[in-house]
Amino acid sequence: MKKNYFSAKIKTKVTERNWLVIVNPNAGGRRGEHEWPGIKKLLEKEGIPFDPVLTEAPLHAISLAEEGIAKGYRDIVAVGGDGTLNEVANGILRQQKRPATEINLGMITVGTGNDWARMFSVPASFAGAVRVLKEKKTRLQDVCKVTFGTNGNSAERFFVNLAGIGFDAEVVKRTNREKMKGHSSSMIYIWYLLTTLFSYRSTRFQIIAEDRERKGEYFDISIGIGKYNGGGMITVPYAIADDGLLDVTLIRKIGKWEVIRNLPLLFNGQIERNKKVEIFRTRSIEVTSNPPVNLEADGESLGTSPFRFEVVPSALRVIVP
Numbered sequence: 001m002k003k004n005y006f007s008a009k010i011k012t013k014v015t016e017r018n019w020l021v022i023v024n025p026n027a028g029g030r031r032g033e034h035e036w037p038g039i040k041k042l043l044e045k046e047g048i049p050f051d052p053v054l055t056e057a058p059l060h061a062i063s064l065a066e067e068g069i070a071k072g073y074r075d076i077v078a079v080g081g082d083g084t085l086n087e088v089a090n091g092i093l094r095q096q097k098r099p100a101t102e103i104n105l106g107m108i109t110v111g112t113g114n115d116w117a118r119m120f121s122v123p124a125s126f127a128g129a130v131r132v133l134k135e136k137k138t139r140l141q142d143v144c145k146v147t148f149g150t151n152g153n154s155a156e157r158f159f160v161n162l163a164g165i166g167f168d169a170e171v172v173k174r175t176n177r178e179k180m181k182g183h184s185s186s187m188i189y190i191w192y193l194l195t196t197l198f199s200y201r202s203t204r205f206q207i208i209a210e211d212r213e214r215k216g217e218y219f220d221i222s223i224g225i226g227k228y229n230g231g232g233m234i235t236v237p238y239a240i241a242d243d244g245l246l247d248v249t250l251i252r253k254i255g256k257w258e259v260i261r262n263l264p265l266l267f268n269g270q271i272e273r274n275k276k277v278e279i280f281r282t283r284s285i286e287v288t289s290n291p292p293v294n295l296e297a298d299g300e301s302l303g304t305s306p307f308r309f310e311v312v313p314s315a316l317r318v319i320v321p
Contacts, residue, residue, distance in 0.1 A: 010053055010067050019050040019133075020073040022061050022088055024080030024110075031110045032080055035126070039079060039108055042130045050077070055084070065091025075104045075319075077133060081111015082161060086298035089160045089316055093143065101140060106133045106319035112189070112231060113299055116161045119226035119241060120320040132321050140314040141241040142225050148295050148303035159297035160316060162229045162236065165221040165287060165307065166203060167251075169294035171196045171230075173301045189230060197260070202253040205289045209248065209282040217253040219276075221287065223309050224249075227269075229299075237269040238279065244313040245281040252276040284310045 010020065021043070025033035036052075043050055053068075055061050065076060065088045078088040085107050092103045108129045109117045116122075123129050143158045164172065174192040205221070207214040222229070224236035224247045239247035254276050265271045272279050285308075292304040 010071055017049055019048055019075040019077055020068040021050045021052045021077045021079060022064050023052055024055045024084040027080035027084055028110045028112055035110050039126050042126055046130050046134045048134060061087035062091040066095040069095050069103060070097045077106045079108045079110060082113050082116050082299045085116055086159060086300055090158050093158050100315060101317045104138055104317055104319050115228040118228045122320060133319055136319055138317050138319055141316050141318055143312050143315045144225055144246060145310050145312055147308040150303035157302055161226040161298050162224040163297040165295055166293050167200050167220040169296040170200055172296035172299060173294055176301050197256050203289050203293050207287050209285040218250055219254045220251040222249040233266040234269040246311050248280055250278045
């Protein structure tokens with residue numbers, strides 16, 4: 001089936017008017033593969049010239065974006081979920097052939113969470129998303145560069161929406177294991193949210209943000225460019241994608257049943273009503289913990305503490321309504 005719809009390689013010669021469409025066939029429980037023929041027809045109907053390419057493994061979209069820009073593409077579309085968009089954005093931000101802000105990045109969502117698209121009101125319908133691409137209205141958004149530990153070394157990654165430390169990262173790690181098995185749905189995330197809640201323990205953190213230090217036991221830490229994660233939960237309700245700041249939500253040690261009672265606050269944007277929640281803004285933040293804890297960014301499991309987060313203002317040009 002793949003050979004009927006996808007090119008495994010990026011064309012050697014392209015014109016600048018062509019769009020590079022990077023498709024993740026595994027997104028949304030292989031929804032990317034199943035929905036691509038219909039998306040392809042919509043792009044053709046709207047007269048958008050494009051060259052599609054298929055991702056074949058995790059992180060492949062990073063190198064595909066880098067290679068595409070080197071070969072002349074200036075408009076790139078991610079067809080996938082938040083993780084696919086993260087990879088394509090990292091390819092744009094890491095490459096050095098062109099300034100990143102000269103590349104236009106759009107998205108057609110076929111993932112499970114789609115929180116970046118929710119932030120910018122990108123239509124969930126394929127026809128609506130394609131119209132947004134055709135209208136090609138762009139704006140610059142901030143990104144965050146995070147440094148983390150992995151296999152005894154340190155690594156860096158950009159994220160475009162939100163990162164979670166502690167409880168959220170543990171839920172995402174368990175959910176992503178199911179995704180690797182081909183299982184993907186919002187219900188799987190909810191299942192692991194609830195089951196992880198009864199086994200997870202708060203961790204002792206040291207948090208330094210612009211010379212202010214915080215120490216204590218924390219249940220969860222969210223650091224956002226955007227305000228949504230987990231398929232619509234509003235964990236950083238005041239986040240603005242282009243204000244040059246990171247929004248941080250800290251949840252101190254909290255009981256399991258109190259978490260369950262307060263779940264509605266995660267969906268109505270009123271999480272700060274809980275007295276164990278602190279929200280603030282900063283340009284950078286350092287987080288250490290004992291023991292080390294996991295990190296997720298844009299729904300991708302990355303590594304372990306210690307972490308350093310730094311905002312990169314107006315770094316990415318995105319196509320949005």
